[in-house]
Amino acid sequence: MGFFRRLFYVNDIQATAFLMLWLFLQALIFALGIVNYRFTSVYTNARGLLGWSLIIARASALVLHVDIALVLFPVCRTFISLLRSTPLARVIPFDRNITFHKLCGYSILVFTLIHTFCHYANYAKLVQANPTGPSFAYYCFVSGPGLTGHIMLFALVLMVITSQAKVRRRSFETFWYTHHLFLVFFGGFTIHGGFCLVKPDSGQCSNMASFWKYWVASGVMYLIERCLRETRSRHKTVITKVVQHPSNTVEIQIRKDFWHSQAGQYIFINCPEVSLHQWHPFTLTSSPEEKFISIHMRVVGNWTRAFAIRLGCELVDRKQTKGRAKLQRPHVVNAIESSTSSTQFTSAGRVFPTQSHTLPQVLIDGPFGCASEDVFNYEVAVLVGAGIGVTPFASVLKSIWYRTNAPLGKSRLRKVYFFWIARDKECFEWFQSLLKAIENEDVNQFIEIRTYLTGRLNQDEMRNVMLNDEEGQEDALTGLKSPTYYGRPNWETVFNNMSRDHPSTDIGVFFCGPKRLGANLSQQCKKTNTTTTDGTQFYYNKENF
Structure with a gap:
């Protein structure tokens, strides 16, 4: 309940109106699905055998098609950054893109559970109608719809659990890797309806696996986003200075070719030596007027700790320093240039000689608007x-x-x-x-x-x-x-x-x-x-x- 309660912590009509519109569309699609499958002549025989559990299962599947079609758009950050600079930003709260992504995710979970339990009821009725036919366990775990459905359900539940704030803070890596199970979910959904367990009255099951039609637009957009990330990350990027600050905070200054940004934007950073696939977001602490990129990284997880150590920092355990000074004063722990720019906003402290090992390669994606x-x-x-x-x-x-x-x-x-x-x-x-x-x-x-x-x-x-x-x-x-x-x-x-x-x-x-x-x-x-x-x-x- 805390997540949904926080959705109303807004002081503008824009976000609330968009939320109400989205909830209305969810209810409308579900209601239209119920009306359609209640009165359509295509499933007269199946409806007579299975009743309301069939109607609700099919209506919830319709909502799932729409939600899954939308869930990837909010994480297409290049697309969102472009849209937030257009007049559409006055109507759509693009800065709450991650909140909308979570909303779609929770809606997918709810309607997946409704769809699943309704099909449990359908399987029980099929077994009751034909005692000599396949068993309930066969329908659930061996048949095409049952097997793909449970694989998708397992992937979805795992994604939802590991996306909770407590899990992300404790182990961002777990969240990062399990969230890519969306590929399993999408793949299963694409073929899930093609098995045609519940046949229409005509007996023909053509065009039953139609999910791809719904996600093709967002899927192509997301693929373009990932290709752009690969392209941008290949631009020459060099770490020029590393400054260790108190409270296990590290300042990293970077030079990158073809770089343009605005004040307050953020980037994603990847260090292949620490992890090939993990990209972590950091807000820029440098301004557009400066000739370098800078971020300040708080060491709070496995990835940030490994990255800081690779940069040459000497980290201090907060528990061991309780009640005493947390760290020494800011000091440069690694640098390949005596000065990165003419800015006067330099960190205080003495300059240490460049360490014998080279600074690691980093990849940068962005910047993105916020x-x-x-x-x-x-x-x-x-x-x-x-x-x-x-x-x-x-x-x-x-x-x-x-x-x-x-x-x-x-x-x-x-x-x-x-x-x-x-x-x-x-x-x-x-x-x-x-x-x-x-x-x-x-x-x-x-x-x-x-x-x-x-x-x-x-x-x-x-x-x-x-x-x-x-x-x-x-x-x-x-x-x-x-x-x-x-x-x-x-x-x-x-x-x-x-x-x-x-x-x-x-x-x-x-x-x-x-x-x-x-x-x-x-x-x-x-x-x-x-x-x-x-x-x-x-x-x-x-x-x-």
């Missing part, structure tokens, strides 16, 4: 990043900084609020140079920075803060002019103040981080929009990839 691209479409933008969720906003802030210092044209954006919420104080060092540069150059207070520390400080750290945190000086934790707040933001107060300061204004709220915090922000947007009287509207946008 919600953060739309920051410049609002008059006021609120950027909220929690932990490593701050990464897409590093790209956005860099781009804002470049545009402010070298404006290329007019922009609707006139005020930015940046909220960074972190549990560990060491996290604030990830983009310290960027935030300092913004504060030093931002004479018009265009960007307002607010950092929040939710974790505890030990006694030595508290003493250091008390001794060095003087009013008007740099913050003792972040080194910024903006003070660090302790605890979580009071979003109701924050939004009410913004509504007062920016009357009759469209404010875009962009979030990347834990789902619970995202749900709170979305609800606060809805609440403020319904209570404000000055015409200010908050529009919630969340990163989904």
Whole structure:
């Protein structure tokens, strides 16, 4: 229920209307299927023998055909990125493509179970009608429909179980490999109806295996997507610098031929030496104005750990460092260039000599569009990043900084609020140079920075803060002019103040981080929009990839 409840954490009519339309179409297709198979003359004899279990089984199969035809479109990211820049984006919430993919998946599971249990009833009736014929077990596990059906059911259930958030976080590799069982599911579905267990009155079973007609469009689109991935990944790509940050976070700078991106986009990375087939998404922390690609990777799973070790990083077990400093200060652990660009947003720390082993080859697919691209479409933008969720906003802030210092044209954006919420104080060092540069150059207070520390400080750290945190000086934790707040933001107060300061204004709220915090922000947007009287509207946008 939690998944479906989160679908309604939206503050715009667009997503809700699209969801209602999709649910209506599901119900309509199922109802039309029931009416058709209840009254059609094609299955009069079979309907007389099997009754409603046949009707419901065939109607649910019709819904399955439509859902399976749609389920691949949301994961065609190149196609989605192109569509989100068209007027269709005003009607269809393309940024929720993964949510729609999950919806289709759950619908496939539900109607597959309905279809399966109805056929169990059909098999029982066939055995009862002909006791000397095939057994119930034969129909279920030996006959063509029964065998292919159970293979498909096993593949589907395995995909659904391993796609749950807890499994993905613990073992992304399990999710990645089992999700490719969709090939087994599609293959089984293609021939499933061709066995013609339930024959029409004419006795002819031509055109029964018609599933391919439904998935051919999305299948071709998905095949093109995979071919584009192979083509883009073959462009020359070189890792130029690796920087190890506190809290087991690694910054990777890369150069790639034929590269063009927008602020806030994301990419997929593959390291063949770690895994030939796994592609993992990362938001860009570099801006379009820079001459290199950069990402910040939090080491939280088997793949990221193996990749970080291959890059030359020395990882620290969080359990062993509890209560102490998590890592040393940022330092370059591997580099083939002394500098990747003229940018001043370089990581602090000393440069280590290049290690004897070469840096691994990586393949990059993308970039792909996401919600953060739309920051410049609002008059006021609120950027909220929690932990490593701050990464897409590093790209956005860099781009804002470049545009402010070298404006290329007019922009609707006139005020930015940046909220960074972190549990560990060491996290604030990830983009310290960027935030300092913004504060030093931002004479018009265009960007307002607010950092929040939710974790505890030990006694030595508290003493250091008390001794060095003087009013008007740099913050003792972040080194910024903006003070660090302790605890979580009071979003109701924050939004009410913004509504007062920016009357009759469209404010875009962009979030990347834990789902619970995202749900709170979305609800606060809805609440403020319904209570404000000055015409200010908050529009919630969340990163989904």
